[in-house]
Amino acid sequence: MAKVLYITAHPHDHSKSVSLAVGKEFLDAYRVANPNDEVVNLDLYQMNIPHIDADVFSGWGKLSSGTDFEQLSAEEKAKVSRLGELVDQFVAADKYVFVNPLWNFHFPPIMKAYIDAVCVSGKTFKYAPDVGLIGLLEGKKAFHIQASGMVYSQGGPYAEYEMGHRHLGVVMEFLGVSSFEGILIEGIASTPDQAPTIKENAIKEARDWAKRF
Numbered sequence: 001m002a003k004v005l006y007i008t009a010h011p012h013d014h015s016k017s018v019s020l021a022v023g024k025e026f027l028d029a030y031r032v033a034n035p036n037d038e039v040v041n042l043d044l045y046q047m048n049i050p051h052i053d054a055d056v057f058s059g060w061g062k063l064s065s066g067t068d069f070e071q072l073s074a075e076e077k078a079k080v081s082r083l084g085e086l087v088d089q090f091v092a093a094d095k096y097v098f099v100n101p102l103w104n105f106h107f108p109p110i111m112k113a114y115i116d117a118v119c120v121s122g123k124t125f126k127y128a129p130d131v132g133l134i135g136l137l138e139g140k141k142a143f144h145i146q147a148s149g150m151v152y153s154q155g156g157p158y159a160e161y162e163m164g165h166r167h168l169g170v171v172m173e174f175l176g177v178s179s180f181e182g183i184l185i186e187g188i189a190s191t192p193d194q195a196p197t198i199k200e201n202a203i204k205e206a207r208d209w210a211k212r213f
Contacts, residue, residue: 001036001037001038002034002037002038002094002095003037003038003040003092003093003094003095004030004037004038004039004040004093004094004095004096004097005040005042005089005090005093005095005096005097006023006027006039006040006041006042006097006099007042007044007096007097007098007099007111007114008020008023008041008042008043008044008045008099008100009044009045009098009099009100009101009107009108009110009111009114010045010099010100010101010108011045017101017147018101018147018185018188018199018202019099019100019101019145019146019147019185020099021199021203022099022145022147022183022185022199022202022203022206023097023099023145023206025203025206025207025210026097026143026145026206026207026209026210027039027097027210028210029206029207029210029211030097030210030211030213033210033211040089040093042114044108044110044111044113044114045110048082049082049086049110049113049114049117050078050079050082050083050113050117051113051116052083052116052117053079055073055075055076055079055080056076056079056080056083058073058076059072059073059076059077059079059080060080062076063080069081083117083120086114086117086118087117087118087120087123087124088123090118090124091123091124091136091137093140094139094140094141095140095141095142095143095213096140096141096142096143096172096177097142097143097144097145097213098111098142098143098144098145098168099144099145099146100145100146100164101146101147101148102146102147102148102149102152102162102164105152105161105162105163105164106163106164106167107146107164107167107168115168115171118175119171119174119175123136124136124137124175124176125174125175125176133174134176135173135174135175135176135177136175136176137175137176137177138176138177138178139178140176140177140178141177141178141179141180141213142168142172142177142179142180142181143180143181143182143209143213144165144168144169144180144181144182144183145182145183145185145206146164146165146182146183146184146185147184147185147186147188147202148162148184148185148186148187148188149187149188149189149190150186150187150189150190151186151187151190151191152184152186153184153186162184165182165184168180168182169182181209181213183202183205183206183209185198185199185202186198
């Protein structure tokens with residue numbers, strides 16, 4: 001049995017969000033194909049995800065110097081412990097499904113905060129003097145579903161503007177995740193007459209991927 005984190009970053013639900021609508025179809029198909037797997041839904045907009053701020057750096061610094069956790073301030077304790085919970089949950093999973101819109105060429109800032117929370121030296125990656133960076137999540141798989149109003153496909157005139165899928169791919173490679181695939185749902189706003197067809201084609205593709213993921 002595998003543990004799957006279904007990670008969404010959109011303030012709306014699947015009735016208003018194309019990315020979440022396609023993601024729901026992916027998840028439904030995945031559950032049919034893998035009935036024994038455990039799926040954990042993480043709606044990032046409904047979660048406590050501390051930003052890495054002065055309290056976090058202060059807490060980490062004190063702990064690394066040997067200070068007991070109970071001697072941290074209330075703010076340091078709350079933020080450091082919550083970040084630890086998030087990365088431990090991420091490490092314990094076998095598969096990751098990320099679902100988000102593309103805003104201003106990138107994913108929403110709440111997803112960046114989550115990625116910062118799970119990129120932790122000694123847990124998801126490490127440094128080796130003679131090798132450099134080593135990802136610690138080898139053997140795990142990730143899938144990305146992203147919707148955008150315009151078309152940013154590779155080779156197109158705006159391809160270099162797309163930084164959401166590319167960024168997430170770099171992060172997964174950095175963490176050692178063995179497989180990273182995805183669906184880019186593009187042109188919903190720029191070609192509104194084709195939007196229903198674009199969405200339906202994405203749903204079909206998502207269902208197909210879910211059976212193999």
